[in-house]
Amino acid sequence: EDQVTQSPEALRLQEGESSSLNCSYTVSGLRGLFWYRQDPGKGPEFLFTLYSAGEEKEKERLKATLTKKESFLHITAPKPEDSATYLCAVQAGPGGSYIPTFGRGTSLIVHP
Amino acid sequence: DGGITQSPKYLFRKEGQNVTLSCEQNLNHDAMYWYRQDPGQGLRLIYYSQIVNDFQKGDIAEGYSVSREKKESFPLTVTSAQKNPTAFYLCASLQGDTQYFGPGTRLTVL
Numbered sequence: 001e002d003q004v005t006q007s008p009e010a011l012r013l014q015e016g017e018s019s020s021l022n023c024s025y026t027v028s029g030l031r032g033l034f035w036y037r038q039d040p041g042k043g044p045e046f047l048f049t050l051y052s053a054g055e056e057k058e059k060e061r062l063k064a065t066l067t068k069k070e071s072f073l074h075i076t077a078p079k080p081e082d083s084a085t086y087l088c089a090v091q092a093g094p095g096g097s098y099i100p101t102f103g104r105g106t107s108l109i110v111h112p
Numbered sequence: 113d114g115g116i117t118q119s120p121k122y123l124f125r126k127e128g129q130n131v132t133l134s135c136e137q138n139l140n141h142d143a144m145y146w147y148r149q150d151p152g153q154g155l156r157l158i159y160y161s162q163i164v165n166d167f168q169k170g171d172i173a174e175g176y177s178v179s180r181e182k183k184e185s186f187p188l189t190v191t192s193a194q195k196n197p198t199a200f201y202l203c204a205s206l207q208g209d210t211q212y213f214g215p216g217t218r219l220t221v222l
Contacts, residue, residue, distance in 0.1 A: 032210075034211075036213075041200075042215055043116075043216045044155075044202070044213045045213075097162065097168075099160065099170075102155040103154055
């Protein structure tokens with residue numbers, strides 16, 4: 001059974017204080033690992049897809065990396081508007097239905 | 113604008129009543145999904161549909177029903193058999209290998 005564990009559950013940072021969120025996974029053949037941002041009361045917003053170990057993707061202050069067992073979402077010099085819940089999901093492959101397994105998320109609060 | 117719409121944003125239901133949540137997309141995506149989100153839990157799959165007139169149960173389908181008569185629409189009915197329906201419901205569709213989500217419907221049972 002595919003499993004995704006995100007840590008920490010909650011993280012409080014001061015504005016400008018860089019940190020990382022972790023997503024550990026076990027999957028029978030990784031098709032893709034996905035990061036989403038979710039604001040309170042809204043649907044998840046797609047951020048990144050990573051496919052293979054060593055891959056990195058960046059968007060503004062966010063950088064996602066992938067190893068064979070985990071992914072990190074690095075947040076550099078965060079701002080209060082980066083406050084949100086960040087969700088990680090993995091999709092097994094090859095073949096089969098596109099049904100990802102989601103983690104429970106990390107709630108990030110950035111204080112001004 | 114292309115996207116996924118869900119309505120209503122908030123929904124209140126009395127115990128014993130069925131209620132239908134709407135999900136529409138104009139992205140021409142084949143696959144659509146319904147998830148339930150509870151505080152502190154990951155997204156749990158209720159139903160999914162890969163093509164018109166076909167759908168499959170997810171992990172927590174009991175007490176729910178769906179239809180897929182049109183490519184654009186994938187409504188979810190929460191029946192009176194669902195014991196704890198108060199939750200945030202999310203609809204998604206698939207582009208390539210990535211799911212894109214609607215804004216969600218918050219259902220509260222009074």
